[in-house]
Amino acid sequence: MIDWSPSQHELERRQVRRRIRLRSGLIATAMTVLVFLVVGLVVTSSPGWPRVQETFFSSEHARASFPDIWDAIWLNIKMFLIAEVFILLSAILIALCRVSRSPWLMPLRITAVVYTDVVRGIPTILLVYLLAIGMPALQLQGLPNSGFFWATVALIVSYSAYVAEVFRAGIESVHPSQWASAEALGLSRGQTLRHVVVPQGVRRVVPPLLNDFVSLQKDTALASSALVFEAVFVARDYGNYNFNYTPLVVAAGFFIVMTVPLARLCDWLTARMRRRELAGAL
Amino acid sequence: MSLLSVSGLRKCYGDKVVLDDVSLSVEQHDVICLIGSSGSGKSTLLRCLNLLEDIDDGVIEFEGREISDPRVDARDVRKRIGMVFQAYNLFPHLTVLENCTLAPHRVHGVRRAEAEDRARELLERFGLADQATKHPDRLSGGQQQRAALVRAMCTHPTLLLLDEITAALDPELVGEVLEIVRAEAERGMTMVLATHEMAFARDVATRVCFLDQGRILEQGPPEEIFTHPREERTRHFLRRVLPGQAGSSA
CATH class of the missing domain: 1.20.5 (Single alpha-helices involved in coiled-coils or other helix-helix interfaces)
Structure with missing residues (x-):
């Protein structure tokens, strides 16, 4: 050597x-x-470019609106972080309900199927209206009335249905031989799911999950229709007063900056997983 | 001129030297059996031969041309070399027939009908005529491996590389696959195969190479390797795989 x-x-x-x-x-x-x-x-040589540049890419308006949007974006981030945790939890529960086999759980199974079918069919913005305006209007005791709260709930309700289907796809993509070998070791169906199938299934769906979360980050802007002063609302507000759309572009910039690190993190996690599992093997 | 000649081949993964100064020449109609324990480099050698791996030193010549030159288009080489893997690696979403016609049709530009005729003829010869329209997972292991052989031969390769093609099969299915390999060898197909089937190697090989720790320690006609191995390592290996047979007396 x-x-x-x-x-x-x-x-x-x-x-x-x-x-x-x-x-x-x-x-x-x-x-x-x-x-x-x-x-x-x-783009820059097109006849309308000076006009477009002034309306969408004015540095003066960008500077002026920046601080307000900066303050408002934290609301989006907060909403996103809170929603994400609850979405992951409820989605995995819904997915587990759907793949369950026990006769005792039939009602749960039906609920899960109906839930995903119905909720995925409703545009998210309608859910935001329904919950953020409808719930406070019921005048129930002990429930918060804040638009922020109900907009977040609407996002959780909506995205749980999507993410549950992603999880289910992941679980069902695990090869039957994995079920067989886990059951041959004496694991119960629940244990097989918990220790063998779900961990593999979840890894496989990390990229589509990321997709849903990027989409969720952007959909926090829907809270503006519940009169929450988040980034897009603030940007639109500024635009309406100054007849300029630059703040919306600034807000878009913020959203991009938010999603890129998430994407890189997911890439890194996936790569690490592959390295560990396939180390040396071809 | 040899069909394939390898000289001074070296392959490393990081610090680990997997193949060290390997030289080998394959003539037309040769059947070369690579034997040796797991990890001795048999599979890596085969993978290097059809350029699935970049080599770290040495020269591989095929049909009189150096193919280890990075400027060589690997696809041109692979069009002329067939390979069959231990785990069959059939495409599960295609039927057996589609598996067999994919490369002739898409890579070699053979018309679909012609490719199908050729594939059906080979499937027939390999006893798979009635499996053509099934998907691979519906077949037994032996049938799948035979289908993989058909797939590799549909493109009329001048050299066939077989990488422990019976290692994943039930003992009773090994026979049906080896029978076919033997028949193809007798028809004059040139092959390099890594195998653990010593009886088969002894029977079919024109030359046997014993690999140990990435080197070809010894090579020669099967009668010589199996009955009068020169190296102690070869004797030791043969004693383990052929209990109570050749090598033990030496």
Whole structure:
């Protein structure tokens, strides 16, 4: 092992590989620059560009609206973080209900099916209206009246149905042989789910879950229709007074900044999982 | 000129040297059996031969051309080399016939009807005529592996690489697969195969290579390797896999 040194032929081959890599790198760079340049030129040379730039990309309005949106975005983040926890919990419960087999749980199973069918069919914004305006109007004792609270509940209700289906797809994608080997070890159906099937199923659905959460982050803006002063509401408010849409673009910027770290985190988690499970194997 | 010649082949995974200075030449109609314990490098050698792995030193020549050159299009090489894997690796979403016609039709540009004729002919020869329209998971292990062999041969490869193709099969199914390999060998198919079936290797091989820790420790005609192995390691290995047979007396 120590006495080995690469042959002349191998050294040449390495040089060729390096050249090929360099060439790929150059092509990638050139193509990227070219495409973005062309797109940029097409947009900025269009006849209406000065007008669009003034309405959507005015740096002056961006600066002016920034602090208010910055303050408001925390509400979105809070709403998102709270909702996410409850969505994950209720979604996995709904999914487990749906894959249960016990005759005792039939009512739960039916409820879960009806729930996902009905809730997924309702536009989220209607749920926000229904809950944020309807619930306080019932004048029930002991329930909060805040728009923030009910908008968050509406998001939880809506997204639980979607995420439950994602979980169920993950659970059902686990190969039957895994069920067989767990049951052969004497595990009950519940234990098999808990220790064997769900952990594998959940890993598989991390990318689609992320998709749903990015979508959830953006849908926190629906709270604006319940008169919650979140980022989009504030931006629209500013726009209505100043006849300029730049604040909406600023708000969009905030949403992008929020989602990118989440995406990278998920990529990293998935990659780590693969590394651990496939270490060395092909 | 050899169909395939390997010289000074070296392959590492990180610090681990998996193949070390391996040299091998394969003539037309040769049946080369690679034997050796698990982890001796048999599978890696096969994977290097059809460029599934980049090598770290040495030269692989196929049909008179160096294919270990990074500028060579791996797909051109793989069009001429067939490979069959231990775990069959059939595509579960396609029927047996579709598995067999995918490459001829999509890669080699053979018209679908022609590709199907060729596939049906081979399936017939391999005793799978009535399985053609089924999906792979409906077949037994032996049938699946035979289908995988058909899939590899549908493209008329000049060299067939078989990677422990019977290792995942029930003993009673091993026979039906090996019978087919034997028949193809007799028809003149050139093959390099990694195997644990010593009786088969002895019977069919034109040459046997014993791999140990990434090196070809010894190679020669089967009678020689199995009855008068030169190396102590070979004797030791054969004693373990052939209890009470050749090697033990040596």
